[in-house]
Amino acid sequence: MSTSIEPVSPPPTAADLAGLGALLRDAVEGGASVGFMLPLPDAEVTVYWTSVYAEVGSGSRILLAAREAGRIVGSVQLALAGKPNALHRAEVQKLLVQRTHRGRGLGTALLQAAEAAARAGQRSLLVLDTSATGNALGLYSRCGYTRAGVIPRYARDPDGPFIDTVIYYKELARP
Numbered sequence: 234m235s236t237s238i239e240p241v242s243p244p245p246t247a248a249d250l251a252g253l254g255a256l257l258r259d260a261v262e263g264g265a266s267v268g269f270m271l272p273l274p275d276a277e278v279t280v281y282w283t284s285v286y287a288e289v290g291s292g293s294r295i296l297l298a299a300r301e302a303g304r305i306v307g308s309v310q311l312a313l314a315g316k317p318n319a320l321h322r323a324e325v326q327k328l329l330v331q332r333t334h335r336g337r338g339l340g341t342a343l344l345q346a347a348e349a350a351a352r353a354g355q356r357s358l359l360v361l362d363t364s365a366t367g368n369a370l371g372l373y374s375r376c377g378y379t380r381a382g383v384i385p386r387y388a389r390d391p392d393g394p395f396i397d398t399v400i401y402y403k404e405l406a407r408p
């Protein structure tokens with residue numbers, strides 16, 4: 234089945250809010266350290282995605298969704314730095330692919346779409362952090378991200394233990 238990757242803007246449809254919520258829950262319940270702890274209340278998920286849409290609406294964030302037959306199966310975000318001295322920079326956040334759809338290149342395609350969106354918005358430096366024990370390290374290395382370093386005990390995994398975090402960056406070729 235073919236998958237499309239497109240930007241998402243407010244207002245959210247009920248189906249998209251539910252789809253994004255299920256995607257986030259699937260990642261967290263799968264052990265991904267993406268900002269949330271277990272148990273994860275539905276209200277926390279809704280508040281999170283509502284705030285993401287608000288930032289998309291204000292122009293400080295880009296949200297891309299991967300869909301299969303209209304249903305969201307992956308997403309990625311770019312948080313656009315707003316300081317006057319950092320308008321060339323964005324942070325890649327919450328690269329998520331539903332567990333049933335992993336290992337088929339969708340994460341790579343989402344990251345590449347985020348890079349294209351960054352280029353289109355004149356953002357030439359991407360930064361990100363990810364768990365040192367997570368499953369995204371290979372993808373970021375393969376996609377040309379440079380490992381800047383590791384911060385010990387930066388966050389917790391959803392079950393509680395502290396985890397180290399790897400910081401990556403990538404300078405995009407200027408047009």
Ligand SMILES: CC(C)(COP(=O)(O)OP(=O)(O)OC[C@H]1O[C@@H](n2cnc3c(N)ncnc32)[C@H](O)[C@@H]1OP(=O)(O)O)[C@@H](O)C(=O)NCCC(=O)NCCS
Nearest residue numbers: 265327328329330335336337338339340341363369371372
């Ligand atoms: C990280 C994550 C987004 C990757 O998504 P994905 O769709 O599985 O990514 P890809 O399929 O592009 O790549 C994953 C692996 O599948 C392999 N792969 C890529 N295309 C493939 C294909 N067509 N067929 C089979 N395997 C493939 C890749 O070699 C890659 O292996 P690597 O990690 O050793 O490089 C996903 O695992 C996830 O949502 N994790 C939880 C959240 C998270 O940790 N996000 C990142 C931090 S914010």
